[in-house]
Amino acid sequence: MTSDSRIHCSPDSRIWLKQYPAGVPAEIDVTRYASLVELLEESFAKFRDRRAFICMDRSISYGDLDRMSLALAAYLQSRRLRKGARVALMMPNVPHHPVATVAVLRAGYAVVNVNPLYTPRELEHQLRDSGAEAVIVLDSFASVVQQAIATTAVRHVIVASSFDASGKSAADPGTLKDAVSFDDAIAAGHDLTFAAPEIAADDVAFLQYTGGTTGVSKGATLLHRNVLANILQIETWMQPVLREQPDTEQLFIVCALPLYHIFALAACFLLGMRTGGVNLLIPNPRDIPGLIRELAKYQFHNFPAVNTLYNALLHSPGFDQLDFSRLKVSCSAGMATRQAVAEAWFKATGCALAEAYGLSETSPALTCNRYDTKVFSGTVGFPLPSTHISIRDENNGEVPPGEAGEICARGPQVMAGYWNKPEETAKVMTADGYFRTGDIGLMMPNGSIKIVDRKKDMIIVSGFKVYPNEIEDVIASHPGVLECAVIGVEDARSGEAVKAVVVAKEPTVTADEIIAFCTTQLTTYKVPKQIEFRTDLPKTNVGKILRRQVRDQG
Numbered sequence: 001m002t003s004d005s006r007i008h009c010s011p012d013s014r015i016w017l018k019q020y021p022a023g024v025p026a027e028i029d030v031t032r033y034a035s036l037v038e039l040l041e042e043s044f045a046k047f048r049d050r051r052a053f054i055c056m057d058r059s060i061s062y063g064d065l066d067r068m069s070l071a072l073a074a075y076l077q078s079r080r081l082r083k084g085a086r087v088a089l090m091m092p093n094v095p096h097h098p099v100a101t102v103a104v105l106r107a108g109y110a111v112v113n114v115n116p117l118y119t120p121r122e123l124e125h126q127l128r129d130s131g132a133e134a135v136i137v138l139d140s141f142a143s144v145v146q147q148a149i150a151t152t153a154v155r156h157v158i159v160a161s162s163f164d165a166s167g168k169s170a171a172d173p174g175t176l177k178d179a180v181s182f183d184d185a186i187a188a189g190h191d192l193t194f195a196a197p198e199i200a201a202d203d204v205a206f207l208q209y210t211g212g213t214t215g216v217s218k219g220a221t222l223l224h225r226n227v228l229a230n231i232l233q234i235e236t237w238m239q240p241v242l243r244e245q246p247d248t249e250q251l252f253i254v255c256a257l258p259l260y261h262i263f264a265l266a267a268c269f270l271l272g273m274r275t276g277g278v279n280l281l282i283p284n285p286r287d288i289p290g291l292i293r294e295l296a297k298y299q300f301h302n303f304p305a306v307n308t309l310y311n312a313l314l315h316s317p318g319f320d321q322l323d324f325s326r327l328k329v330s331c332s333a334g335m336a337t338r339q340a341v342a343e344a345w346f347k348a349t350g351c352a353l354a355e356a357y358g359l360s361e362t363s364p365a366l367t368c369n370r371y372d373t374k375v376f377s378g379t380v381g382f383p384l385p386s387t388h389i390s391i392r393d394e395n396n397g398e399v400p401p402g403e404a405g406e407i408c409a410r411g412p413q414v415m416a417g418y419w420n421k422p423e424e425t426a427k428v429m430t431a432d433g434y435f436r437t438g439d440i441g442l443m444m445p446n447g448s449i450k451i452v453d454r455k456k457d458m459i460i461v462s463g464f465k466v467y468p469n470e471i472e473d474v475i476a477s478h479p480g481v482l483e484c485a486v487i488g489v490e491d492a493r494s495g496e497a498v499k500a501v502v503v504a505k506e507p508t509v510t511a512d513e514i515i516a517f518c519t520t521q522l523t524t525y526k527v528p529k530q531i532e533f534r535t536d537l538p539k540t541n542v543g544k545i546l547r548r549q550v551r552d553q554g
Helices: 015-019 036-046 062-078 096-106 120-130 139-151 182-190 224-242 262-275 288-295 307-314 339-349 422-427 468-476 511-519 547-552
Strands: 051-055 058-061 086-090 110-113 134-138 156-160 204-210 218-223 252-255 278-281 330-332 353-358 365-368 388-392 405-410 435-443 449-454 459-461 464-466 481-491 495-504 530-533
Touching (some): 036 062, 036 096, 058 062, 062 182, 086 120, 120 139, 156 182, 204 262, 262 278, 307 330, 307 339, 468 481, 468 495, 468 511, 481 547
Parallel strands (some): 086 110
Antiparallel strands (some): 459 464, 481 495
16 A cells, blocks of 8 residues: 555545635645655754754754764664664653654664553563564663563663753663663764665654554554655645744744654654744643643743643643733644633633644644634544545445545555554555545535544543553453453543443452553553443344443443
8 A cells, every 4th residue: 555645636526625724735745855854954954053842941952953863873873773673762752752763764764652651561562563673761661661672673772861850860771781871872873973874755754553443553654755745734734824923933832742642743843843943842741730830931832732631721720821922823633622622722822722633544634624713613624735535435435525424535644554464454445545544524515524433442532542452351361350341431531531341250359450450551541440340241143242332331
């Protein structure tokens, strides 16, 4: 499967083009750069003296990022990693993350983004599936790496030191056996000769892991041209806002979303690089009072987030004292945006929430509302330039506007396939080159897209995808459990929460015991918040548990 940049949508079918802001073209030129690295290096030269990232009152410039990433790239090359090797990054939003990302790309390798809150079991799967040969990890999570790498291909580990608010090292980077510190790797790289590899548009840039409906995590293979295309699409869509920025005013982006997530990677990090902006890195967005204290220090223009984060801020002391006079873009994605939250945000900030839609498989953005909107539309907006959205029935026939069907997408941002999973790739691609998103939606008369439901049983917890089979497998491995079903339930804080309906094998097993067991096997947002015990579960005649009936039964 390919996402050929030469494919162009038929103008006759793109009813959404009439809604585009003035100056936004129907197509983008995805051949402007040979690779993502070429785009990044252009920005280093262009914005050298500007700040690129701020974190806990310390900043690094574009020039700093250029020098450090080049040195780290040289060090990685000295480890004799072959071109195309996968390097896993396991860090929250700290400056080491963008340095490492750019270094891996410049060296000709592929970035494997890892949630730093993963358990050893989850990390081991991702490392083994990707074939990662190196890991760059923040010291706070080094012990998890140590527990996970024995059965993987990892041969090199670089440990970055975390810092407290005073700038002092908060942990010992040397706790992982045979690891090299981040600073030592950069120092060594400064004395090495960097050999710039030939990087083509079809080389792999990122393996972005996403859950699977079978519970098996899959790596969306994002090529340089996929990610390049999406950055140019997002920038093009933002042009009406960017044109309002004075040349002397740097675009200021709040990066509270985790950089290992595709949303922040594109909408914060890479968009910032492209536009010469500065990202305010928030290492722990769950600390809402701390986030508000950071926001109080700055005037910001762009604040992408998920519904739950916007909602938490709205209900926190001190939020109403923040300066929103420069806020121009509030892009809400990753989960459904609630109308009450959108209306409260607009009232508090004067900036409407512009809901967008995308997936890891699409680099990620497919659609977005106009940023000059003043009213919450309840849709996820219009297909971006060079993107075609088709709503299809079960027979792959396109349905007319207003009729629900599966959202299918074609464009240069669509992944090259699932890593080493050709059969899984074939399942999500149509014969005419469309990616099946698995989401049910409809096209409005003006061409905007409205999400109706999810085709699969996926649960969205604070913007993160959770698939029931994975949790069911873990719970079923508990000796006191006979069988179980996992469903999503409404939750005021996270949008949805995980609920497990359990048939016990041992009558003494408790809900607290099952939750504690899950905590050792699953990252926090996957752990069930509710456990319900039943005597049996509804099944098909072949014994398959019917989750929908489980849900309907309460």
